[in-house]
Amino acid sequence: MMIGGEHKAIPRAALAECWSCKGPVSVQAIFCHTCGAAQPPRQIDHFARLGFEPGFDLDIDLLEKRYLGFQRSVHPDRFANKSARDRAMAEQQSVSLNEAFETLNDPLRRASYLLQLKGQTASVAKDQTVDDPALLMEAMEAREALAEAESVEAIEKLAIKAGADAINLLSEISKAFAADDLAAANRLTTRLKYLRKFLEETRARRVALESF
Amino acid sequence: MAYSQQLIDHYENPRNVGSLEKTDGTVGTGLVGAPACGDVMKLQIKVGVDGRIEDAKFKTFGCGSAIASSSLATEWVKGKTLDEAEQIKNTEIAQHLSLPPVKIHCSILAEDAIKAAIKDYRDKQQVADGKAAE
Numbered sequence: 001m002m003i004g005g006e007h008k009a010i011p012r013a014a015l016a017e018c019w020s021c022k023g024p025v026s027v028q029a030i031f032c033h034t035c036g037a038a039q040p041p042r043q044i045d046h047f048a049r050l051g052f053e054p055g056f057d058l059d060i061d062l063l064e065k066r067y068l069g070f071q072r073s074v075h076p077d078r079f080a081n082k083s084a085r086d087r088a089m090a091e092q093q094s095v096s097l098n099e100a101f102e103t104l105n106d107p108l109r110r111a112s113y114l115l116q117l118k119g120q121t122a123s124v125a126k127d128q129t130v131d132d133p134a135l136l137m138e139a140m141e142a143r144e145a146l147a148e149a150e151s152v153e154a155i156e157k158l159a160i161k162a163g164a165d166a167i168n169l170l171s172e173i174s175k176a177f178a179a180d181d182l183a184a185a186n187r188l189t190t191r192l193k194y195l196r197k198f199l200e201e202t203r204a205r206r207v208a209l210e211s212f
Numbered sequence: 213m214a215y216s217q218q219l220i221d222h223y224e225n226p227r228n229v230g231s232l233e234k235t236d237g238t239v240g241t242g243l244v245g246a247p248a249c250g251d252v253m254k255l256q257i258k259v260g261v262d263g264r265i266e267d268a269k270f271k272t273f274g275c276g277s278a279i280a281s282s283s284l285a286t287e288w289v290k291g292k293t294l295d296e297a298e299q300i301k302n303t304e305i306a307q308h309l310s311l312p313p314v315k316i317h318c319s320i321l322a323e324d325a326i327k328a329a330i331k332d333y334r335d336k337q338q339v340a341d342g343k344a345a346e
Contacts, residue, residue: 123247127317129324130245139245139252143273190247197250201273 016042030093038089041096049100054117056177067101111173111189120182123190139194159202166195216310222280227287230269232256237340240333242325246317251278255325265289277315281305281322294330
């Protein structure tokens with residue numbers, strides 16, 4: 001399973017040609033600054049698409065604000081009187097913006113995508129087995145403890161601990177990326193995946209217990 | 213697509229669920245995981261004096277295909293020598309259970325679990341042989 005698209009980091013200042021006026025236009029531009037025509041989404045990474053430098057630390061409020069603003073600018077209502085080609089461009093932009101936002105908004109997908117941009121395949125994006133005995137041991141013990149938890153309180157306790165671990169993990173992942181230690185970032189991202197899965201299971205088990 | 217009868221059978225009536233004593237010198241433990249799904253699988257073998265696998269147990273926290281794959285793996289390794297058990301291929305597991313393409317990695321996990329358990333057993337034996345030679 002691949003998470004995100006096959007994007008490579010490309011120079012952000014690169015120029016393309018506007019399909020409408022043939023003038024030069026930035027690869028990041030949604031609209032041509034000369035003629036105003038909506039541009040096709042070009043091969044740029046998700047960070048560039050939403051106006052960020054690639055990095056794990058992201059201002060999530062700003063990310064959402066930009067995403068919503070960009071989406072509004074390509075909303076179909078604005079293109080009702082435009083040509084079919086303009087409408088198609090706007091639609092494609094909307095799809096690309098959506099994919100970029102979905103990828104960057106989730107720390108797990110963001111980490112996996114960032115590893116990919118840096119030329120690494122994230123373990124969580126591979127059909128391979130984990131080679132991290134400590135992590136597997138921890139995951140097995142956690143799942144066993146969950147299987148044995150017989151009360152909502154006991155499950156809640158496990159969930160709270162896992163939730164706190166997941167938050168701590170985010171700052172560890174951030175540090176690993178800041179230090180450009182991609183091996184560590186990759187390992188920690190896999191850990192985050194396991195914690196997420198565990199949290200999902202605690203919710204499922206709670207629902208199962210409460211429905212009796 | 214519908215899952216095969218074999219898969220559903222192994223999922224609903226998994227064989228050999230449980231644990232063997234990890235510290236037992238005749239027991240090999242394989243612990244593997246699929247990072248793409250956050251699954252974890254433990255497969256253990258107990259090797260008899262004749263060198264054949266006399267018992268096998270598994271514990272899998274994962275999807276139905278992962279559970280069925282490991283259940284089938286424990287059935288298949290029983291009675292086999294280590295060399296024979298090592299020959300079990302994920303493709304055979306996938307074929308027997310008719311796993312859909314997106315679930316092939318579950319059978320890879322089971323194959324890796326068998327190999328890891330055999331390796332753990334052999335490592336233990338080597339340590340034991342080393343001690344005996346002293």
